[in-house]
Amino acid sequence: MTPADSSKPQESRGREAATRARKESVLKAALECFVEKGIEHTTIHQIQARANCSIGSLYHHFGSKEGIAEELFLEGVQQQNAALLREIRSAGNAEEGVHAVVGAYCDWSTGNRQLASYLHSRDIDFSGQARSRLREIHQLYIREVFIWFAPFVERGEMRALPLETYVPLISGPIQEYIRRWLSGHHPGSPEEVKALFAEAAWSAVKA
Amino acid sequence: MTPADSSKPQESRGREAATRARKESVLKAALECFVEKGIEHTTIHQIQARANCSIGSLYHHFGSKEGIAEELFLEGVQQQNAALLREIRSAGNAEEGVHAVVGAYCDWSTGNRQLASYLHSRDIDFSGQARSRLREIHQLYIREVFIWFAPFVERGEMRALPLETYVPLISGPIQEYIRRWLSGHHPGSPEEVKALFAEAAWSAVKA
Amino acid sequence: MTPADSSKPQESRGREAATRARKESVLKAALECFVEKGIEHTTIHQIQARANCSIGSLYHHFGSKEGIAEELFLEGVQQQNAALLREIRSAGNAEEGVHAVVGAYCDWSTGNRQLASYLHSRDIDFSGQARSRLREIHQLYIREVFIWFAPFVERGEMRALPLETYVPLISGPIQEYIRRWLSGHHPGSPEEVKALFAEAAWSAVKA
Amino acid sequence: MTPADSSKPQESRGREAATRARKESVLKAALECFVEKGIEHTTIHQIQARANCSIGSLYHHFGSKEGIAEELFLEGVQQQNAALLREIRSAGNAEEGVHAVVGAYCDWSTGNRQLASYLHSRDIDFSGQARSRLREIHQLYIREVFIWFAPFVERGEMRALPLETYVPLISGPIQEYIRRWLSGHHPGSPEEVKALFAEAAWSAVKA
DNA sequence: AATGAATGAGCCTTCATTCAT
DNA sequence: GATGAATGAAGGCTCATTCAT
Numbered sequence: 001m002t003p004a005d006s007s008k009p010q011e012s013r014g015r016e017a018a019t020r021a022r023k024e025s026v027l028k029a030a031l032e033c034f035v036e037k038g039i040e041h042t043t044i045h046q047i048q049a050r051a052n053c054s055i056g057s058l059y060h061h062f063g064s065k066e067g068i069a070e071e072l073f074l075e076g077v078q079q080q081n082a083a084l085l086r087e088i089r090s091a092g093n094a095e096e097g098v099h100a101v102v103g104a105y106c107d108w109s110t111g112n113r114q115l116a117s118y119l120h121s122r123d124i125d126f127s128g129q130a131r132s133r134l135r136e137i138h139q140l141y142i143r144e145v146f147i148w149f150a151p152f153v154e155r156g157e158m159r160a161l162p163l164e165t166y167v168p169l170i171s172g173p174i175q176e177y178i179r180r181w182l183s184g185h186h187p188g189s190p191e192e193v194k195a196l197f198a199e200a201a202w203s204a205v206k207a
Numbered sequence: 208m209t210p211a212d213s214s215k216p217q218e219s220r221g222r223e224a225a226t227r228a229r230k231e232s233v234l235k236a237a238l239e240c241f242v243e244k245g246i247e248h249t250t251i252h253q254i255q256a257r258a259n260c261s262i263g264s265l266y267h268h269f270g271s272k273e274g275i276a277e278e279l280f281l282e283g284v285q286q287q288n289a290a291l292l293r294e295i296r297s298a299g300n301a302e303e304g305v306h307a308v309v310g311a312y313c314d315w316s317t318g319n320r321q322l323a324s325y326l327h328s329r330d331i332d333f334s335g336q337a338r339s340r341l342r343e344i345h346q347l348y349i350r351e352v353f354i355w356f357a358p359f360v361e362r363g364e365m366r367a368l369p370l371e372t373y374v375p376l377i378s379g380p381i382q383e384y385i386r387r388w389l390s391g392h393h394p395g396s397p398e399e400v401k402a403l404f405a406e407a408a409w410s411a412v413k414a
Numbered sequence: 415m416t417p418a419d420s421s422k423p424q425e426s427r428g429r430e431a432a433t434r435a436r437k438e439s440v441l442k443a444a445l446e447c448f449v450e451k452g453i454e455h456t457t458i459h460q461i462q463a464r465a466n467c468s469i470g471s472l473y474h475h476f477g478s479k480e481g482i483a484e485e486l487f488l489e490g491v492q493q494q495n496a497a498l499l500r501e502i503r504s505a506g507n508a509e510e511g512v513h514a515v516v517g518a519y520c521d522w523s524t525g526n527r528q529l530a531s532y533l534h535s536r537d538i539d540f541s542g543q544a545r546s547r548l549r550e551i552h553q554l555y556i557r558e559v560f561i562w563f564a565p566f567v568e569r570g571e572m573r574a575l576p577l578e579t580y581v582p583l584i585s586g587p588i589q590e591y592i593r594r595w596l597s598g599h600h601p602g603s604p605e606e607v608k609a610l611f612a613e614a615a616w617s618a619v620k621a
Numbered sequence: 622m623t624p625a626d627s628s629k630p631q632e633s634r635g636r637e638a639a640t641r642a643r644k645e646s647v648l649k650a651a652l653e654c655f656v657e658k659g660i661e662h663t664t665i666h667q668i669q670a671r672a673n674c675s676i677g678s679l680y681h682h683f684g685s686k687e688g689i690a691e692e693l694f695l696e697g698v699q700q701q702n703a704a705l706l707r708e709i710r711s712a713g714n715a716e717e718g719v720h721a722v723v724g725a726y727c728d729w730s731t732g733n734r735q736l737a738s739y740l741h742s743r744d745i746d747f748s749g750q751a752r753s754r755l756r757e758i759h760q761l762y763i764r765e766v767f768i769w770f771a772p773f774v775e776r777g778e779m780r781a782l783p784l785e786t787y788v789p790l791i792s793g794p795i796q797e798y799i800r801r802w803l804s805g806h807h808p809g810s811p812e813e814v815k816a817l818f819a820e821a822a823w824s825a826v827k828a
Numbered sequence: 829a830a831t832g833a834a835t836g837a838g839c840c841t842t843c844a845t846t847c848a849t
Numbered sequence: 850g851a852t853g854a855a856t857g858a859a860g861g862c863t864c865a866t867t868c869a870t
Contacts, residue, residue: 018854019854022854022855038330040247040330041332043838043839043840044839044840044841045839045840053855053856054855054856054857055840055841055856055857055858056842056843056854056855056856056857057854057855057856059840059841059842060853060854060855060856061854064840064841065840065841120329121329121330122327122328122329122330123245123247123328123329123330125245125248161403162395162399162400164384164387164393164394164395165380165384165395165400165403165404167383167387168379168380168381168383168384168387168404169380169403169404169407171383172375172379172380172381172382172383172384173375173376173379173380173411174375174379175379175383176374176375176378176379176382176383177371177372177375177379180371180374180375185371186371187371188369188371188372192369193369193372196368196372196376197372197375197376200376200407200410200411203407203410203411204380204407204410204411225829226829229829250863250864250865251864251865251866252864252865260830260831261830261831261832262831262832262833262865262866263829263830263831263832263867263868264829264830264831266865266866266867267829267830268829271865271866272864272865272866273865432833433833436833436834452744454661454744455746457859457860457861458860458861458862459860459861467834467835468834468835468836469835469836469861469862470833470834470835470836470863470864471833471834471835473861473862473863474832474833474834474835475833478861478862479860479861479862534743535743535744536741536742536743536744537659537661537742537743537744539659539662575817576809576813576814578798578801578806578807578808578809579798579809579814579817579818581797581801582793582794582795582797582798582801582818583794583817583818583821585797586789586793586794586795586796586797586798587786587789587790587793587794587825588789588793589793589797590788590789590792590793590796590797591785591786591789591793594785594788594789599785600785601785602783602785602786606783607783607786610782610786610790611786611789611790614790614821614824614825617821617824617825618794618821618824618825639850640850643850664842664843664844665843665844665845666843666844674851674852675851675852675853676844676845676852676853676854677846677847677850677851677852677853678850678851678852680844680845680846681850681851682850685844685845686843686844686845687844
């Protein structure tokens with residue numbers, strides 16, 4: 001808490017905190033519904049009932065059902081990106097960096113199964129605004145990742161490949177595995193194959 | 208044409224051909240709509256208008272909107288599987304087999320962009336019947352592929368890995384690349400990176 | 415019934431007639447509701463209940479509540495214009511023409527009280543399409559009226575005035591009277607004052 | 622300022638002035654919204670946003686949306702009536718009186734376009750209380766006007782006509798003209814035709 | 829086989845109003 | 850007096866599906 005914050009009137013802080021709590025509970029309820037039934041088959045009433053709030057309150061804070069889906073998605077992506085970046089940055093060399101990407105994706109997905117499932121959704125009809133915000137967030141993340149890896153490519157420790165192939169080569173397999181695991185398609189545990197996928201990823205991009 | 212067919216009255220055969228043509232035009236219209244707007248946001252009226260047929264006719268042939276989506280999906284999967292199997296079977300060894308999987312997936316997707324996009328859909332509301340039919344088709348395909356690859360694993364030319372990791376390791380990267388390419392996320396051409404992904408796939412599973 | 419019409423298949427004609435009847439009954443029900451409660455305070459359910467049809471049917475034929483209000487208004491204006499033109503054209507000279515306008519407006523309004531009330535509505539939020547259709551209908555009517563009166567102005571039997579003043583001068587008083595009478599603001603009978611208003615109108619525009 | 626007022630504490634007077642200013646700004650904002658979109662299609666939030674005040678404040682001062690619409694209408698009618706009466710009373714004879722009615726209506730409407738537009742609204746949802754207050758105001762105005770004109774009728778300078786015909790005959794044309802002009806239906810300027818309408822009005826009611 | 833009017837449950841959303849702070 | 854989050858009844862509308870012709 002900064003001094004600037006503490007100068008706010010009590011009332012204002014209480015209201016803001018209440019608002020944040022209310023929004024959190026709505027997002028939590030929505031996430032559960034979306035993962036269980038899909039966005040299209042989730043009704044506003046179901047979210048509202050599970051969040052224990054009124055319809056009006058829901059619209060007051062999010063504007064629309066789409067607005068909830070968007071905010072949830074953006075928050076999820078940002079949380080995931082932050083987790084991945086944290087791991088990458090603590091890596092000491094390119095190989096550790098690639099292992100960090102695969103491992104962190106795996107760990108975050110198993111630690112946040114519902115949100116991970118939700119981020120695998122396709123066909124969310126984002127508003128133009130949300131779409132551009134999403135692109136912006138993605139660009140920021142990609143830039144950070146590339147800034148971290150670029151020196152290794154320049155030093156010849158990693159292959160120089162078309163830019164758009166790195167993500168599929170490194171993350172494609174683990175993503176596909178996690179997607180299937182989240183859908184219940186197969187029984188294996190991500191933990192057990194994490195190293196295998198990390199090694200394959202490194203072998204695909206090492207010099 | 209079998210003798211049984213030729214014994215049918217002329218009129219009947221003309222009717223059958225007309226029926227097939229009508230169904231084809233509906234499936235084509237539906238595919239366009241589904242890819243453009245998503246299944247949930249496509250209405251029966253939109254399909255009907257684009258197929259230039261009546262609502263009644265549509266229900267006469269497919270029973271429901273879900274029925275159209277299912278038939279289209281099943282047909283697409285079977286077509287894709289057939290294309291992949293054809294290529295795999297013409298391969299002479301494990302490495303060629305892996306190259307065939309990656310290459311054929313890439314070729315079929317670029318040659319059938321709309322259908323490929325549609326097969327990337329998630330969360331389709333399949334009926335129990337369609338779901339089991341789909342599983343059946345998938346099992347049949349997987350069995351054929353495994354029958355083809357098994358000898359190479361046994362002979363030690365390919366690694367023995369948990370069964371559920373082969374698909375992600377071999378197809379994960381190209382699938383991810385194609386998915387992004389179909390969404391217009393990046394400009395590169397699949398043709399140019401096909402070999403790269405095939406080599407990465409082989410390097411991930413070779414002994 | 416023209417030969418062209420009688421060549422239509424029975425089925426088609428029956429369906430068309432049924433459709434027309436259904437639409438008529440909806441328009442009738444809507445008119446009653448609109449006049450009683452105003453457009454904004456009339457609900458789709460009220461119209462549907464009074465018309466004894468389903469909500470879906472209502473939307474099938476009119477697209478929206480606004481669509482009903484528009485079609486009703488356009489039909490009313492056209493009916494009124496036709497009645498006025500019929501009377502004007504049967505007049506023998508300019509004075510009779512002015513009397514015809516005032517008299518026919520008065521007669522039509524007392525003979526079609528609900529529709530007349532509805533046409534006095536303001537602030538109907540017409541769609542752009544309806545607005546332009548309405549303008550078109552109005553132009554056509556005004557043109558016909560002017561074509562009829564123009565010779566008398568040229569011959570010097572009527573005053574040459576700014577075009578936009580003729581309608582207020584001739585129809586303003588009777589319209590205002592009828593509007594108040596329809597609202598129940600006063601007791602007098604239009605029939606009794608018809609001549610008075612017609613004479614005032616003529617005296618305002620005669621040479 | 623009466624002694625009673627000056628005995629109030631300073632603070633109170635400042636508060637009253639602030640209150641008045643706040644109410645004025647709300648009424649101004651509401652008028653703009655009502656004229657632009659109609660009363661029914663104006664929301665409390667739109668008024669509140671344009672008046673730059675809180676919802677609570679708005680309800681504190683006016684009680685309801687209807688309350689705002691009513692206060693605005695009543696104030697407008699009174700302002701208009703006062704302007705007309707002022708002109709009538711400064712007239713020297715019946716003909717000047719009629720010219721005063723037409724001219725003042727024209728002048729006030731062009732000088733207060735938004736308010737004039739608003740007074741042309743139909744179907745405002747007045748409360749019983751507002752309705753009776755409105756009737757009362759109207760009666761008061763009509764009585765004053767009749768008191769002024771009655772002597773001229775008695776003296777035979779004006780025609781004796783059914784009471785409910787005077788307003789339509791005198792004000793009908795100019796009202797209709799102004800209504801169309803306010804709606805943007807035609808380009809002419811009221812100023813230029815004022816005399817024409819006044820003469821027609823006089824000619825309709827003079828003996 | 830084809831047609832398209834009819835159906836109505838159920839959805840998302842609006843918005844005037846209240847009230848605790 | 851001011852604030853704005855909360856409320857929830859009510860409304861317009863969608864759309865897959867049926868069925869008489």
